Amino acid sequence: MSGIHDFTLASARDALKARKISAVELTNAHIDAIERLDGQLNSFITRTPDQAREGAKAADAALAKGEGGNLCGIPLGIKDLFCTNGVRTTAASKILGNFVPPYESTVTANLLKDGAVFLGKLNLDEFAMGSANLTSAFGPVENPWKRKDSEAKLVPGGSSGGSAAAVAAGLVLGATGTDTGGSIRQPAAFTGIAGIKPTYGRCSRFGTIAFASSLDQAGPMARNLQDCAILLESMAGFDPRDSTSVDTPVPNYEAALKRGVKGLRVGIPKEYHVDGMHAEIEALWQQGMTWLRDAGAEIVEVSLPHTKYGLPTYYIAALAEASSNLARYDGVRFGERVSAPSLDGLYEASRAAGFGEEVKRRILIGTHVLSSGYYDAYYLRAQKVRTLIQQDFLKAFENVDVLLTPTAPSGAFAQDEKPTDPVQMYLNDVFTVPASMAGVPALSVPAGLDARGVPLGLQLIGKFFDEETLIAAGHAIEQAAAFHHRPTLHAGVSA
């Protein structure tokens, strides 16, 4: 049977164009679903139903005239790290208070220009710092998936946990995410959806609240790669307001789905066979290789020798930048100011009250690695290692077209299974961080369920600005995996 919640973004787009369904109908169905389910999931920080209905009406008017962009009338959720004109933007932190930007981020402006309808702002780890969406000042997000044998609340991954949960539960047809070290790919894997971290510089960072500027990259999250491709085509593009944005044409990503993988050389980085990796993950990886080989690709072992330095150097480089990027949240202009007799006192009190524990930890680490006497040993060395990691990829890509790896070392864990050691938590990013450090594009596609019925993802890593080959290879896995499972909590009829 097929209902309004069985639409993918692509099929909804086609139905809207064919006027088989109205944008208002589609939007209302999603608003209803949010009202029904999000009390439990907590994937939204701010809901904007009135604005969404207005957008849907405008979309219907455009569609009636045969006009409207590629996303006309498509209800989306926006990670609450993107500034949205007139709509509160929080970065899931108390420090911003009720900050309402008088401007629109370039990525969301691009989506609006193509006719998208925004249902609201999605929950995340505070300032995108986390891998389980447990650090939000607006409470944790619950993964709509449950283990077969348990009612335990699972994490949706992070930091784009709200985006992942909302897409997986059918509350939105697609969502924006941002990925600094895995924040799109890991939650996509944890919730059984697809997500793309594009090449650094592909999507503008203008108007997106910064975590680590040299790593942050916006990308799409949706039910499948076709939907992601449609979203990415809208989100991407050169922006003169972001000096790190790259002026290169945006291809038709959706068309890349049909390319196939015949003759494609797929690299398997041997260093990704990490100690203690779960057997199920290893098996899924092998399965992925088989699928791609069966589809006509050639599987080649490659070496990325500096992989093991990825995590420590990432946590130096990213946190150094973060410590500086977050300095502007000082109680002087935004959020609750905690008064004190001196300026330094005001900073200390406001930042103590406004930032959560994980953000404070990261600011401290970042400040430390840039300090006089430690800079060379940490920051400078990390920059050098980062160059080596990038060279690893460039070298590997002389020989192969894409790399295949698991997305995360495990499936979603339960909220109360959160590691007490923060470094253990950081290990979630072990497979996703190297591509971020290199700036190359990567994606995650759902590939199966683990023994407890929780989804697992496979990651593909591609060459600079070659998202098309990634999408083609990812689609081959999608077709072979035929992942049609649904989470326990879903807007439509549950599986």
Next chain:
Amino acid sequence: MSYRITGSTGEWEIVVGLEVHAQVVSEAKLFSGASAEYGGEPNTHVSLVDAGFPGMLPVLNQECVAQAVRTGLGLEAEINLFSRFDRKNYFYADLPTGYQISQFAHPIIGKGKVLVDLADGSTREIGVTRLHLEQDAGKSIHDQDPTRSFIDLNRAGVALMEIVSEPDIRSPEEAGAYLRKLRQILRYIGTCDGNMEEGSMRADVNVSVRKPGETEYRTRCEIKNVNSIRFVMMAIEVEAQRQIEVWEAGGTVDQETRLFDHVRSETRSLRSKEDAHDYRYFPDPDLLPLVIEQSWVDELKAALPELPEAKRARLEAEYGVSRYESSVLCVEQAIADFYETVARGADARLAANWMLGDFFAALNRTGRSIEDSPVSAEGLRELLGLISNSTINGKIAKEVLEDMVETGDSASAIVERKGLRQVTDTGAIESAIRDILAANTDKVEEYKSGKDKLFGFFVGQTMKAMKGKGNPALVNETLKKLLSE
């Protein structure tokens, strides 16, 4: 003579280096489109980038880069085709992002030099270590409310050039001459208006002292934000004196940042080295390294105006003015331009004489600048032409110039109006002289008996009788002739 300060233990030499912050002349700020104009109601020249709003990103203003390169060329400095912007991290209420974007490790301009002229006629070369681009901060206003401070972000993000000198300066006079010369170069190129009252040029002054002959530098102190050339010179003197007293009392000078109080004529400690900020510089990840093309630098160089030293040399060669005259005429581009307009088509030496003399005196008297001079260059040229073609003599010309300043009339109109045309009619001159001689027969006798000095008396009397209009050469000639009869 070297500048020395005499202490109780003998003579001391001073060592000074200057860090000049020069505000770049540009329409917009260094990384935002907001106006860089001085003044305006508080917080009216502020973009979301300047105010550090979430998600805002800096975009480099190319004109500011061009201005830095032009300045580098004017300082005969190395132009670095690769440079980079770093973040200098510190918290202050008028620094909205919590960091200043500056160039720490890789400045756009490397080593250069400034030639300074000293009062004794000698010239010294002061080395420039580097020039880099950076953002200005906003302004904290503490005197409007008893408990609160206000912030004005109009200046936040405005482009500054920090120009760092080598510790080559050895006297307050050299420091003053360096600043004046630097300001002159910046104004010539049009990269900074050099207006110290409006804060568009400020200096941090690094001072240390040592015994003559010592090769190592002793500990220096940095005097922050001195905003006039005179104060820089005063601050050097009092700080050097203070350090000498410390050394001579058996103490040691601590490296610290100090403030200059010109009312009390003293420097005071602001913060010690231990309290110095750890700025945690690192490359700004929002900006790519700045890479410029040599061909672009060449284009900027080709379009540079003539610089002070070159202009002086040319004026001396082309117009025959003296080294001193060229230095005065080239203080400002506008003066040199004015001079050249006058000198082309007039007696160039006479023009220099008149500009340095009566013309500048007239400007001073009226409190006007060269840009709004009451007498145009063309007007002055006409006046000098009247002297050269013997229409009027020099003395009458002074009177005409005063009239020009007062009325704005042209020189020839004044000459006509007042009937000041010089008398060259020998008959009229002869008749005037004969009258004088007739009325002073006793003086004529004295002259003839050898009192030559009386010749001047007869000239004066004749000119007086002719109301100053007699042609001096003809008066002389005729007098000689008649007195020898």
